[in-house]
Amino acid sequence: MTHTLQNPEEFLPLTPAVFNILLALADGEKHGYGIMLEVEANTKEQVLMGPGTLYGSIKRMLQADLIEESDERVDPEMDDPRRRAYYRLTDLGRRTLRMEAERLASQVKLAKIKKILATDFSRV
Amino acid sequence: MISKPLNNPIITVSIKVYQALLLAYPTKFQQEYGSQMAQVFQDCCLRTVRQGGTNGMLKLWAVTLFDLLQSVISEHMQKETDMNKDDFVRLGGWLLMASAVAFLPGAIGMILSETRYAIRSWDSFPFNVVAFAVFWAPVLLAVGMLGLRARYKIGGGVLLFGAVVGGLLVIVGTLVQFLTPHYSVSETYYGVWLGGVFLLYVCLFIFGILALIQKPLPRWNALPLIAGGVPLLRLLAGITTSSLEASLLVIIAGYIIMTIAMILLGYILQADASQNTASA
Numbered sequence: 001m002t003h004t005l006q007n008p009e010e011f012l013p014l015t016p017a018v019f020n021i022l023l024a025l026a027d028g029e030k031h032g033y034g035i036m037l038e039v040e041a042n043t044k045e046q047v048l049m050g051p052g053t054l055y056g057s058i059k060r061m062l063q064a065d066l067i068e069e070s071d072e073r074v075d076p077e078m079d080d081p082r083r084r085a086y087y088r089l090t091d092l093g094r095r096t097l098r099m100e101a102e103r104l105a106s107q108v109k110l111a112k113i114k115k116i117l118a119t120d121f122s123r124v
Numbered sequence: 125m126i127s128k129p130l131n132n133p134i135i136t137v138s139i140k141v142y143q144a145l146l147l148a149y150p151t152k153f154q155q156e157y158g159s160q161m162a163q164v165f166q167d168c169c170l171r172t173v174r175q176g177g178t179n180g181m182l183k184l185w186a187v188t189l190f191d192l193l194q195s196v197i198s199e200h201m202q203k204e205t206d207m208n209k210d211d212f213v214r215l216g217g218w219l220l221m222a223s224a225v226a227f228l229p230g231a232i233g234m235i236l237s238e239t240r241y242a243i244r245s246w247d248s249f250p251f252n253v254v255a256f257a258v259f260w261a262p263v264l265l266a267v268g269m270l271g272l273r274a275r276y277k278i279g280g281g282v283l284l285f286g287a288v289v290g291g292l293l294v295i296v297g298t299l300v301q302f303l304t305p306h307y308s309v310s311e312t313y314y315g316v317w318l319g320g321v322f323l324l325y326v327c328l329f330i331f332g333i334l335a336l337i338q339k340p341l342p343r344w345n346a347l348p349l350i351a352g353g354v355p356l357l358r359l360l361a362g363i364t365t366s367s368l369e370a371s372l373l374v375i376i377a378g379y380i381i382m383t384i385a386m387i388l389l390g391y392i393l394q395a396d397a398s399q400n401t402a403s404a
Contacts (some may be wrong), residue, residue, distance in 0.1 A: 006338070010277070032160050032161075032163075032164045033163070033164045033167045033168075036164060036168075048187060049191070050187055050188050050190070050191025050192065050195070051160075051161035051162075051164045051165050051168075051188070051191070052149075052161065052191045052192050052194065052195025052196065052199075053191050053194065053195050054161075054164065055153075055157040055160060055161050055164075055195075056153075056195045056198055056199055056202075058157070059153065059156070059157065060202075078167075080163070080166075080167070082163060084160070084163065085160060
């Protein structure tokens with residue numbers, strides 16, 4: 001099935017899990033555990049995903065064509081000899097991530113205008 | 125990243141327990157992702173023991189059990205939704221095929237009756253069966269269109285609007301025609317029925333144009349456009365042909381092509397039912 005012309009707006013707003021998984025994959029393909037580590041690091045452990053949430057989100061994102069499975073291979077950085085499934089962003093996934101990031105950025109901009117952010121308070 | 129597995133009985137037991145708990149997920153999900161989830165859980169165990177010692181395992185289990193409970197419920201609910209949706213989409217595919225088969229003989233008969241026979245002379249078998257089928261076939265088409273909408277999320281509400289409004293007009297038009305003996309009333313509601321049919325096909329035709337551009341079907345994306353071409357066919361027949369016989373031939377040939385397209389579209393829809401596109 002072809003989803004390349006699907007409108008990313010249909011997916012917005014994204015859940016924190018989906019947004020963070022897309023963000024983790026933005027700079028290259030990763031396996032499940034790699035995604036989990038990246039999300040933890042990116043969010044300073046504010047978003048903790050267990051395997052259930054991680055693979056539940058991955059399943060729905062694969063169905064929605066936001067990500068795709070690239071291949072299965074051994075991670076050379078780990079001693080575990082078992083093969084791991086790697087995932088990467090699709091074009092739709094990248095466009096959806098960009099739109100969500102822009103949406104969030106506009107919210108932050110609004111918060112700045114309303115002087116909600118701590119940095120703005122310091123200027124007052 | 126994480127390094128070699130530890131020969132730690134707590135990790136070994138934890139992994140075995142987690143693998144047993146994975147049985148709580150729907151079978152399909154478990155088959156697809158169970159081994160990967162167990163692998164990730166093992167990685168988490170190794171990291172936790174390395175960083176936080178055995179005590180860290182308590183926190184890991186607390187987080188994992190909460191995650192497991194939450195995701196097991198979510199996956200079972202998702203499975204129910206998918207199954208209901210799959211069944212509806214599959215039904216929609218079969219109804220598109222049924223509507224095409226039911227519509228064709230009566231549609232051709234009604235064209236011929238406009239010039240040669242009065243439609244109300246169809247009071248004996250098999251004409252009454254054909255008439256009954258042609259009047260109710262658009263209702264099957266309306267449900268089939270809802271199945272198309274459930275499966276291929278393009279075109280905004282065009283299929284929903286067509287199916288609901290067109291379907292209602294067809295039902296009202298048909299019921300009043302069959303229940304009202306008064307000729308003038310019956311004729312008016314024949315117009316209501318015809319309007320409903322026209323609306324159904326126009327909306328399917330618009331969906332067909334979008335399908336041709338966005339290609340949501342696994343193959344043969346021109347089918348909805350061809351299947352929904354009834355209103356255009358009438359117009360085309362009037363423009364391109366001058367004689368009555370030639371015009372009738374064009375319309376009948378068009379109906380047959382559209383019937384084939386509708387059957388193929390229904391076949392694709394019911395075959396494609398279990399490959400749902402989920403919202404993330």
